[in-house]
Amino acid sequence: MARIAVQDAEFDTAAETALLTQGRTDIGAVASFIGICRADDGLGAMVLEHYPGMTERALAKITAEAESRWPLTGCTVIHRVGRLPPGAPIVLVLTASAHRQAALDACAFLMDWLKTKAPFWKREEFTQGQARWVEARSEDDAAAQKW
């Protein structure tokens, strides 16, 4: 059963890793991905909107799919919402398994699917005052389809 959270607050990667591994001796690998707000083109802040209810439901489906494809002992997906400044962590994915390949592959899979199959939207606010909604990228669709 995956741990899923959608929250304003920053996540604690060390504490989340400990949650996955504490009290267990069958885990040989934990893979992690941390998405960070990058300051392109004078970005002042990124505002993340989501669809409460559907988001958690979509993340549960995506993590269940990962657990059915790889022998994971656990996984964690935490996605932040609200206004985030450049440099702020946005998303955390952790996967734990007996061996590294399953953990690494499942982690990459979760990010590729999360980008195209979970209802989040990013709005970029620039330091000059303009704002724009981020457009979906065909590269992300291709990455999701390769699995």
Next chain:
Amino acid sequence: MQILYFAWVREKIGRAGEEISLPPGVSDVAGLIRHLGTLSPGHAAAFANPSAIRAAINQDFASPDDAVADGDEVAFFPPVTGG
């Protein structure tokens, strides 16, 4: 039925959602988009290009030809950009 809007769809329409009755003759997502586009200039702007719109029925992604019924929660939004 409960209609929800997100991201620029919400901004163009000027509200996060509304309660409507399913009009006679509307049976799928594409038909609902055509109907909603007639409700106001903001709706018309939001739904001017249906291929730019994604939908969910009762919190599952839906296709234009998926059936809608009174009592459904139907959401409209741009392609997702999380992660």
